[in-house]
Amino acid sequence: MSKINIKSDTGISANKIEVSYGAENILNGVDIYAEDGKITGIIGPNGSGKSTLLKCIYRTLKAKEGTIMIDGENIEDMSYKDSARKLSVVAQHNSYSFDFSVEEIVLMGRNPYKKLMEKENREDYDIVYDCLKKVGLEEFSKRMYSTLSGGEQQRVVLARALAQKTKYIVLDEPTNHLDITHQLQIMRLIKESGITAVAAVHDLNIAAMFCDVIYAMKDGKVVSYGKAEEVITPENIKLLYGVESEIVRDKNGKVHILFL
Template identity: 60%
Template sequence: MNVKAEDIKLSYGAEAILKGVSMEAGNREFVGLIGPNGSGKSTLLKCVYRVLSPDKGAVFLDGKPLKDMNYKTSARSLGVVAQHNYYNFDFSVREVVLMGRSPHKKALERDNAEDYAIVAEALKTVGMAEFADRSFSTLSGGEQQRVILARALAQQTPCLILDEPTNHLDITHQLQLLKIVKKLDATVISAIHDLNIAAMFCDRIYVLKNGEIVAQGTPREILTRELIREIYEVESDIVEDSKGNMHILFY
């Protein structure tokens, strides 16, 4: 799936958060959004997955305007792993992941054997199969994030939106989650704080600062000492390991 945002503008009161942002993710491409806190990464993603409506501009899925789609149709195209996930009711892990099947159901249609098989496979993929009957609220933040990824996998969408998905995860599960996502037959757009994670997994990166795109390109084109100094105001070295992978060392 091709996802395109054109000239997205959004303000909260008098404060402009997004100032005409355009970005595109091609079919099966892993696109990263980086930038300091408050640069507009999460706000842009929320415009893409319809939590926010931009003041100006538009989002297109395979060339079709997102605003012309009903919410169930867009939910069959976009799966979301957000930063924060709260539920007022005491759902089991299995019930949370089953929510990912709702865009594929008719009104009042019951979950069937196929749905349960898809959910079981999704939980197995993220290493949470043994937690299926646990209450979601009793899990750690990292465990909850893996369940939310399983919910997105159960949704079976051609595009996955990740809003800083590794915030609550230890390094083992950060790498595990992103390896799973990287292998999907899907377009991925992710806001990422860790520049080394971005270098490892992204095909292309957009850099946001003060609500504007200031650079875009491959990780090797974008993640330079000069740009990191300009965007984050820190000094760094760019090195390669024995396998040719780039790493960023901060002073």
């Protein structure tokens, strides 16, 4: 595998990231670079370190070694409010100790722009309802979050992330719980928004369809990276997942995977 070309002054870069739990190494010197305006996908089997890497980027986990830069600034030098103005998150699991309405959940995306005890204004509500419309949930604003299906909850969380109005977004398996219609809708929305995204993607066909660059991880290391056709190959699928596959292309030249 060729050396990963990382630019430190723009985009999101993770350099030599190492994470361990006790004596077990979870990430072993991982490098990735998410270029501005592109969707960077991360694929790999369960336990490969995808979610751990993303948690380091959105600061719920601190790496033992290595640095993470956003637009040339080390995240460790940023306040959490400052980094929340640059980076929003759609995590894999989203639960709350108290029940909130859909509107209240999405309004949380405006918190990085508020002073202590400052109330939401008309602009905040306009942004919230625009984001709910984008994910197809504008009629759900007064519903309680706990009454929604897993797929509907995931779309609410995406609306909250969009309401932050950030340049970057991190998505940990964003299409989990979604039917195929909403999988395509959500990924197309992210693609067309122009937002720079780093996404752990479980579905290889979704990754091939929407990701500009893909990193393949196994055992806490990057084992391949490049465009979809360079990374999603029968050889890599066998290496990562231990299954046989066949690669076909549709009329637009997009890669699709058939599992044998």
